[in-house]
Amino acid sequence: MKVVVLYSGGLDSTLALYITKEWDAKVFPLYMSHKFLSLKNLPETPDLKTIDITKEFIDILRNPQHGYGKTLNPCVDCRILMLKKAKKYMKKIKADFIVTGEVLDQRPMSQHFDQLMLSDKAAGVEGMVVRPLSGGLLPATIPEKKGLVDRNLLLKIKGRSRKFTLSLAQTMDLTKFSSPSGGCLLTDPGFCRRVADLMRCQEKLVVRDIELLKIGRLFRLSPETKLIVGRNETENKSIENLLSPQDFFLYVPDTGSPNAILVGDKKYIKIAATITARYSDKKNEKIIEVFYKHKGKTKKIRVKAMDNEEVAKWRI
Numbered sequence: 001m002k003v004v005v006l007y008s009g010g011l012d013s014t015l016a017l018y019i020t021k022e023w024d025a026k027v028f029p030l031y032m033s034h035k036f037l038s039l040k041n042l043p044e045t046p047d048l049k050t051i052d053i054t055k056e057f058i059d060i061l062r063n064p065q066h067g068y069g070k071t072l073n074p075c076v077d078c079r080i081l082m083l084k085k086a087k088k089y090m091k092k093i094k095a096d097f098i099v100t101g102e103v104l105d106q107r108p109m110s111q112h113f114d115q116l117m118l119s120d121k122a123a124g125v126e127g128m129v130v131r132p133l134s135g136g137l138l139p140a141t142i143p144e145k146k147g148l149v150d151r152n153l154l155l156k157i158k159g160r161s162r163k164f165t166l167s168l169a170q171t172m173d174l175t176k177f178s179s180p181s182g183g184c185l186l187t188d189p190g191f192c193r194r195v196a197d198l199m200r201c202q203e204k205l206v207v208r209d210i211e212l213l214k215i216g217r218l219f220r221l222s223p224e225t226k227l228i229v230g231r232n233e234t235e236n237k238s239i240e241n242l243l244s245p246q247d248f249f250l251y252v253p254d255t256g257s258p259n260a261i262l263v264g265d266k267k268y269i270k271i272a273a274t275i276t277a278r279y280s281d282k283k284n285e286k287i288i289e290v291f292y293k294h295k296g297k298t299k300k301i302r303v304k305a306m307d308n309e310e311v312a313k314w315r316i
């Protein structure tokens with residue numbers, strides 16, 4: 001039999017993948033990537049297929065039918081989307097069913113009994129999702145009824161503790177999995193403040209907007225204008241890479257200086273320069289020359305660094 005396994009690289013889906021293989025199934029691990037996940041190197045996984053769901057995810061984020069979790073994490077709708085994608089893949093490769101590593105009641109929003117059942121129904125995969133870690137506590141699925149899966153082999157894990165799954169991984173000699181939560185940035189309140197600001201000010205979000213949310217200090221100068229100031233070498237490089245022709249690129253030359261990017265209205269260039277100056281090594285000088293590049297031309301502006309109190313007013 002062929003089985004699509006929703007795989008995130010975390011402990012639970014790694015266990016689910018391993019257990020499914022033990023059923024003598026040909027497994028087809030499926031990884032859903034989107035730009036709100038922090039980058040990680042997935043363990044080498046044979047036959048892994050990756051689908052980028054960022055576009056659909058952005059629509060969900062704006063208007064999640066089943067609401068948000070503690071922060072701006074639309075987990076129920078996100079799970080439904082993933083199951084829909086898994087269904088499509090299952091049909092394409094003519095697989096028999098879907099496996100997930102979900103554990104009953106492990107996550108407050110999306111893994112309660114009702115939510116699991118609701119997600120299956122909404123995704124059109126009712127009875128087709130086997131959950132090896134908690135399946136013994138859930139209604140029998142179609143693959144069980146058909147005799148493809150032995151219900152006695154399904155575990156009865158429930159709740160938030162990872163003690164049992166960790167010891168199970170140990171007994172199975174599984175060591176290559178990533179930390180819990182899967183690195184979804186939407187569970188981080190600080191990041192969500194930025195997301196909320198972006199959604200307040202911008203109707204349409206594109207991938208670059210999300211990439212910009214992940215780096216630097218963010219300052220909202222007007223609904224249409226924002227400034228991002230790098231905090232270290234890596235972020236300075238990212239800022240350069242994310243520049244678009246309309247942006248203004250600011251820096252203080254000949255000293256330790258952040259790279260900064262002004263996205264929006266030029267009339268805020270002076271404020272942007274005073275903030276950029278504040279984070280340069282010349283911040284205590286009376287007058288600081290801040291350079292800015294725009295459409296191939298470089299100009300300079302002389303400013304005094306903004307003081308901390310003022311900086312705090314603009315910062316998100």
Ligand code: SF4
Nearest residue numbers: 073074075078079184
């Ligand atoms: S934590 Fe993020 S990636 Fe995971 S289900 Fe929730 S929204 Fe989706």
